[in-house]
Structure formats: C-alpha cells, structure tokens
Amino acid sequence: MRYERDLQVKLQGRYRRLFKTDSQTAFIREMSYFRTFLLNSPLLNAIIENITTSEPELDPAKWLTEHSSRGDYDWPESEVGRAKVVWHLMNVIADGEDPFRIGFLFSTSTKLSALLRDLTEHAVEPFVEYLEERIGSESELLYTLERFTRRLEWFDQDELYRAYEEDTKRGEAGYDRYFRRFLFDQGIDYPFSQPHSASGNADVVSGIEGDDPLVSEVKLYDGDQYGVSYLAKGFTQALSYAHDYSKTVAHLIVINLSEHGLQFPSDEPVGIWPPRLHVEGVTVYIVTARAKPLPSASKRGTSAPKVVTREQLVRPREGQTD
Numbered sequence: 001m002r003y004e005r006d007l008q009v010k011l012q013g014r015y016r017r018l019f020k021t022d023s024q025t026a027f028i029r030e031m032s033y034f035r036t037f038l039l040n041s042p043l044l045n046a047i048i049e050n051i052t053t054s055e056p057e058l059d060p061a062k063w064l065t066e067h068s069s070r071g072d073y074d075w076p077e078s079e080v081g082r083a084k085v086v087w088h089l090m091n092v093i094a095d096g097e098d099p100f101r102i103g104f105l106f107s108t109s110t111k112l113s114a115l116l117r118d119l120t121e122h123a124v125e126p127f128v129e130y131l132e133e134r135i136g137s138e139s140e141l142l143y144t145l146e147r148f149t150r151r152l153e154w155f156d157q158d159e160l161y162r163a164y165e166e167d168t169k170r171g172e173a174g175y176d177r178y179f180r181r182f183l184f185d186q187g188i189d190y191p192f193s194q195p196h197s198a199s200g201n202a203d204v205v206s207g208i209e210g211d212d213p214l215v216s217e218v219k220l221y222d223g224d225q226y227g228v229s230y231l232a233k234g235f236t237q238a239l240s241y242a243h244d245y246s247k248t249v250a251h252l253i254v255i256n257l258s259e260h261g262l263q264f265p266s267d268e269p270v271g272i273w274p275p276r277l278h279v280e281g282v283t284v285y286i287v288t289a290r291a292k293p294l295p296s297a298s299k300r301g302t303s304a305p306k307v308v309t310r311e312q313l314v315r316p317r318e319g320q321t322d
Contacts, residue, residue, distance in 0.1 A: 003272045004139035007043065008132050015128045019120045022113035024100055032094040038131075042267045042278045047134050049281035050248040051083045060088030064105070071108040073122075079130055086127040138249055141214060142274065142285065145251065148182050149289040158293050164257070175255045175291065176218045188214065215241045216251040223258040228312050235277075235284060235313045242282040254288040261305035262288050265313070279314055 014034050021027045038044045058081055067074040075082040093099050099119060100112060107118035152160065160178060164171040219234035220226040234252050242250035256262055264286045266275035276285045 003268065004043075004135050004142070007041065008135050010037070011044070011128060011131060011135075015120075015124065018124060019117060022116055024098070024112060024116075027099045027116055028093055028096060031090060031099075035090060035094040043135065043138075043276075043283060044131060046278040046281055046283045047131060047248055048087060051080055051087055053281060054080045054084060054246070058084055060085040064089075068105045070104045071106075073105050079126075083127050083130045086123050089123055090127070134248070138283075141249075144183070144186050144188070145253075145285075145287045146273070147186070148179065149287060151182060152178070152289045152291065157291060161257075161291060161293055164291070172218065172220050172255070175220070179218055179253060183214070214251065215245055215247055215249065216253055217241065218253045218255065220255045220257055221262065223260065223306065226257070228306075228308055231308065232313050232315055235286075236315060238284055239279055239282055242284075243280070248281060249283050249285070251285045251287060254286065255291045256288055257292045258306070259292065259294060260303055261290070263305040263307045264288070265308065265310040277310065277314060 014037050018027070018030050018034055021030045038048060055076070055078065058076060063076065063085055064073075076085065089102060093102060099116060103115035103119040105119075106122040107115045109115050109118065156178070160175065163174050167174070215238065217234045217238040219231055221228075221231055231252070231254060234254075238250040238252045242248065254262065264275040265277065266272065266286075267278045268276060274285050274287045276283050278284075
C-alpha cells in the first residue's frame with residue numbers, strides 16, 4: 001500500500017541523515033530527531049512497543065556489558081532481541097550519552113567521523129531494516145486483503161448472499177470458508193480455521209512462524225442481530241490472538257450485510273486504507289467487505305454510513321481500567 005511504501009522511504013531518509021552526521025553534538029541531536037519520528041508514527045511506534053516488550057528476560061544494558069568490548073560485540077540469538085538492544089542504545093544516545101564512547105563497541109577507529117559511521121552502520125542499520133521488513137510484509141498482506149474485498153463484492157456477492165439467506169445460522173461459517181479458500185488461492189499456505197490459542201479459537205491463522213503472519217477474526221454485521229457490540233467482541237478477540245501468538249498485527253474482517261456503509265475509526269491519517277487502531281503494541285487492521293447486494297446508487301438514493309467510534313471497539317479487557 002502507498003502509505004506503507006511512503007513510510008519506508010521516510011525511514012530511509014532519516015537513517016541517511018544520521019549516517020552522514022559526523023559531529024558528536026549533532027549526532028546526539030539527530031538521534032533525538034530520529035527517535036521522535038519513530039515514536040510519532042503510530043505504525044512504527046506499535047512495532048517498537050512490541051520490540052521493547054519481547055523477550056522480557058533480555059536486559060539490553062546487561063547484554064552489552066557482558067557481550068561487548070572495544071571493537072568486539074555480539075547480538076542476541078533472535079533479530080527482535082538485537083532490535084531491542086539497538087533501541088536501548090538509540091535511546092541512550094538520544095538522551096545525551098556520548099556516542100563516541102558507545103561507538104568504540106562497533107569500531108576500532110579513533111576518528112570520530114569513522115566511529116560514528118561504524119556505529120550507525122553496524123547497529124542502527126539492522127534496526128532500520130527490521131522495521132522496513134515489518135512494514136513491507138504488512139503492506140503485501142493488506143494488498144491481498146484488498147483483493148479479497150474486491151473479489152467478494154465484484155464477482156461472488158450474489159452467490160454468497162443467497163447461501164447466507166438459506167442458512168443464516170451458519171452464515172458466518174460460510175463467509176469464513178470463502179475467506180480461507182481465497183487466501184489459499186493467493187498462495188497463503190495452510191490458512192487454518194479455528195486454531196486454538198489461550199484466548200479461544202481464532203477464525204484464520206497462517207504464517208505464525210514467519211515474519212508475515214495472518215491473525216484474523218471474521219465477524220458479520222447486519223445492524224441488528226450482529227451489531228457494533230458484536231464487532232467489538234471480534235476486535236477484542238483479534239487483539240487477544242495477536243498477544244497469544246506474540247504478534248504485532250491482527251485483522252478484523254467485517255462482512256457487512258447491512259444496507260449502510262461502515263465508517264471505522266483509525267489512528268492513521270484520514271484516507272489511509274484500511275483503518276487501523278494501535279492498541280497494546282498491536283496494530284489491528286479493520287477490513288470491510290460489502291456482502292449484501294444493493295440496488296444501484298440511483299435507485300436506492302443516499303444514506304449516511306454507520307459511524308463506529310474507537311470507544312465502541314476498544315473496550316477494557318479483564319483486569320484493565322479505562
């Protein structure tokens with residue numbers, strides 16, 4: 001998606017500025033700017049929040065003390081562990097720590113400019129690449145989900161809706177099955193249905209062991225039996241499944257069976273598709289497919305969309321307060 005690509009470009013631009021900085025004071029300031037940029041981007045902030053809470057047994061400061069000396073360093077076994085250590089270093093520098101002292105861990109040079117470049121290249125660059133990969137994998141998956149909505153609305157809407165009306169009690173299962181079949185046709189292997197996790201049974205889970213996971217919950221909306229509270233339940237379930245599988249991304253797939261459009265809240269700028277909320281270190285994308293065949297716009301006239309607020313979707317979970 002364009003938003004994700006633009007964010008990757010901006011991320012690279014920030015990295016280049018840091019790489020070109022050869023003054024000690026300016027490097028600290030540039031690192032502070034970089035940190036502010038990362039934290040002010042809701043998507044990047046959500047990824048970083050997950051980094052900081054991952055591998056709770058890993059103490060970045062202790063790791064550096066025990067595994068590094070001048071010109072010699074080692075990283076934790078996992079990439080997210082390395083990202084956690086580097087994020088600690090970036091914060092230390094942004095808070096005013098002498099980058100020359102830290103740079104000795106990654107360089108044997110005595111020249112400040114060379115030492116700062118080595119620090120940036122060997123520590124910050126892998127961190128930036130980790131963020132880019134996370135953004136990129138999410139972008140590819142969002143494109144697949146966008147194609148799902150188009151396929152349903154353009155080609156299979158009538159057939160699916162007839163099947164739904166014939167057996168409304170199992171209507172959600174029918175759309176879930178259609179969703180899984182589409183994912184398989186798009187090359188997503190083993191889009192399992194109803195896998196068990198600590199929070200219950202997710203509708204579709206795939207690629208959990210990789211960097212491009214799909215954790216999703218399919219929910220109907222008809223404005224009556226299946227209303228906003230039902231969608232809120234699905235949102236909470238998707239969020240919980242992401243935590244269960246230690247992922248930072250989840251998807252709420254809304255099958256809109258009402259005659260009205262749905263307008264969801266988003267923590268990103270207006271116009272960015274799909275709307276997404278960043279909650280507890282997880283980005284929950286909300287993808288809507290219009291499933292009920294409707295008359296042409298000229299025959300049905302105009303109707304206001306159903307507006308769903310953030311407060312209606314994001315509800316305190318057990319043990320939490322507002």
